Every structure is written in structure tokens, then in C-alpha cells.
Amino acid sequence: MVFSKFFLPLFLLIPACATVDLTGNWLMATPNGDGTMRRVYFHLKQEGGRIAGTIRATLHLYSIDKSEGGPEGFTISAGMALLGGERRVTYRIKRVGEDLEVTQVTPQGAGPVMVAHHVPEGEGALPARIEPPVLHPVRDNGLARTPPMGWNSWNHFAGRIDDATVRQITDAMAANGMRDAGYVYVNIDDTWEGERDSHGNIQPNKKFPDMKALADYVHSKGLKLGIYSSPGPNTCEGYEGSYGHEEQDARTYAAWGIDYLKYDWCGAFTVYKDSEMQAVYQKMGDALLATGRDIVFSVCQYGVGEVWKWAPAVGANLWRTGGDISDSWESMSRIGFGQNALAPYAGPGHWNDPDMLEIGNGHMTDTEYRTHMSLWSMLAAPLIAGNDVRNMSAAIRDILTNREVIAVDQDRAGRQAKRVWQLGRQEVWTKPLANGDTAVAVFNRASETAKVTFQWKDTGITNVPSYIRDLWSHTEQKASGPAWSAEVPGHGVILLRVR
């Protein structure tokens, strides 16, 4: 430090700073460990003591709007508009010989020193914009007459998913009762993607040596295989998206034997405005239909632009209604109890998706997971397990495979429950079922046990039920007269089928 103070004035005497000019296109590439690279491009222009330009960090494109420093290094700060807000990054950069030394400062907090190399101008630039198609309604694909059921890799495995694990999950689901209870889709989420070949065909990365063979294996166990992509150039994790290759990718999926596609907006915000989502999603809806294969179409764009109003018109069978769930009571209950207003939009073939299940991931109690399962079933939500089903307690398996609860979710009338009664933190939701029964969920959102008492007539059930079955204890209750009353554990539920 003493040295640098001493030498600093000498550096400042060097005219024009020719040796420390940072102008150029720089690539910082880090191996993902699966044969693909995580790429960050710094496209910089140094004007005296100021740095301008862009940073393309996998799926994000930031504009540099602040810089400070000098020959000893710069701190650059860059921002981008994202889903109604702003996302920012800060890096420290310094020219060292032919290279650029880079340290990310925010949002993660100071990271290790990395090296970026000079690359030709234009490399890593965003692809040219492709105009979205003119809107037209996409024909119903006839799938998902009841909410899709299955499993997805993201909530538990995130990027640590590979062919061997998917096979083990498949074996587990075929053996542990999940398949027979209706969980048929085995869905691979982000990080399976490799590079495109010279004809533009998408290839899996090293974690998935042969997608067709994997699909054959999953099918041989009586299950179906799902996959994931983005309408943008990159997925959320920065992997290859379907931008400009929609028809080609749909054909590839069909040739592999894929049965379900989750299509996640993510990297599309670098190319398209939120208002263009419908047209962009329509393109894949058309492409999937054109393959002639039955492929469930799952739209994931976090509920932006009242997606429930237009998703069926793009051929979607389900659409996410909000942001990502996490394995906590706060997240699960905020999302689940926030779905009331969306009930009119659910029905056979097209479902609101409050996101995948967290049941069994370890950060909620079994009582809370029973509430999660009950609430999602009342909502006619897709039941996509997100835990390590190779390895779960009997209690978790019993929650996921409770046939009487699943029957509420899978009821062929496809009605989504509504909140019909509320007193403080206690609420009753009802869901009319195809045979004339009503599913009644009595929730206690408070953390302490509470005695809940309500009048049937106050829940819209005008005739006092003569048949009341508790779907968790699998017992019938005695008809209770005009009022119903019971103790409900904190964060717990009593789920009834009444007639």
C-alpha cells in the first residue's frame, strides 16, 4: 500500500494512458462442469477516466452508467430494466497485460478475481430481433383434462440434475406408489442444454448423453418425460434458449419422445417487451402442435400481463401465476392463499399454476406440507412434486400419495376452490366436485392451534351435509347440525368432502 501511494503520481504522468486502455470486447468464461461455459461479455469503451458500454452476463444485458477509477482499475456499475424494476451489477476491472482482471462486487458480494480475454468485436452480441408473429388463437391440444401431475428437478436439484438421477427418480416413482397415484410426468428443468450443432439442432450437455434413450427408459416405466426451455436466447441459468429455433426445437423434442415442455420467459426480456409475450408464446404453441406429438405446454412467465386471460389462446395447458416458490411457510402460504381471484380461469385443459410443490424438501413441518397439498388440490393446481422422491419419509410419501386428496385435485369438473368464509386467520375454501359433493378445506393460518366454528350456510352450503368425510384421517364425521366446529392445528388444515 505504501508503494502504491508512492508510485501513483508517476502513473498519472503517463500521457493518454495507452497501456491501460480498456476499450474492446472481453470475454470471461467459466466452465459449468457439463461441457458448457458461463459467459460474460464486457463490451467497453474507455473515454478518458470514464468507462461506457454494456455487460452481457449470460441472459442479462446491462448498460454501464457509472464508472470510477483510473489506471489502477475501475469500478463499473450497470443496470437493466427487468419485470417492472431494475437489476444492477457492479464489477471491479483492471487491465493486466493482454487481459482484463475482473471481480464481481454486487449483487453477490466480492467474488474471486477472474480473467477476461480479448475477443473479436461482435462476439457475444445479442442476436438480431425477430418480429413476433401476428396473434391468432392456437387450437386446444386436447391434453391435461385434469391438472398435470408429476415431478420436476428444479426445487430440489437445481443445476445438479443428470441422466442417472432422472432414471433413479423414475424408478422411485414407479415403485413408491407415486406413478400409480397419478404422478406421470418426470420433468427435467433448466441446465440440461448443450450447444447447437452446425445445423442449429439443440443438443443436451454432458450430463444427458442421450435424451432419446432417456425418454425410452422413462416410457418403459410407464412414465412421461418433460423438458425445459426459454423463448429467449438464454434460459434463466444462462443456457441455450429456443430463440429463432422454436419449430426446430419442438421437432427435436418430439423426436426424442418428450411429452411436456416448460417454457420460461427469462432470457426473452433482452429481446422482447412484456407486452409481446402472448405472440412469442404463441409461436411455441404452434410449433408443438405442428409436431403431431402430444406435448403438454407449460407457460412460465411469473404471472406478468394477466397471463391467465390469454394463455389458453397460445395453446398453454398451464401457466405460472407468480414468482418462484421456496420451501417455507411464508412463501407457500402467500402464494397459495393468494390465488382466490384466479378461480374463473381454471378448467379442463388449462390451469393456473401457483408453482411446483415443496413437500418433503425439509423446511416446513408435515402439518404445513399437508396444508400445501390440500391447498394445491383445492386450487386444482398442477401437482408437480419437487423433492428427492428416491429418499423420503413415509409421512411425506403418504402426503404426496393421499388418493382422497388427489381426487379433489383431479376432479373432472376442474373447478378451482374459492375462499367462502374467513374469521381472523381462519378460513374456509370450497370446491364443487363433479358428482355433486363439495370439498371443504378449513385452514388455520395462525401458528397456534385454534378452534374453528362456522355455520354451513355461511359457506354457501345451504343444506346441512349428511355425509362428512375427513380426507386426511380417512374417517367419516357425524353430521354436525347447522354449525361445524373443530380444533385445527397451527398452520394446519382439515380437509373434508361433504354431501
Ligand code: GLA
Ligand atoms: C425460473 C423458474 C423456475 C426454474 C428456474 C430455472 O426461476 O421460475 O421454476 O425453472 O427458472 O432456471
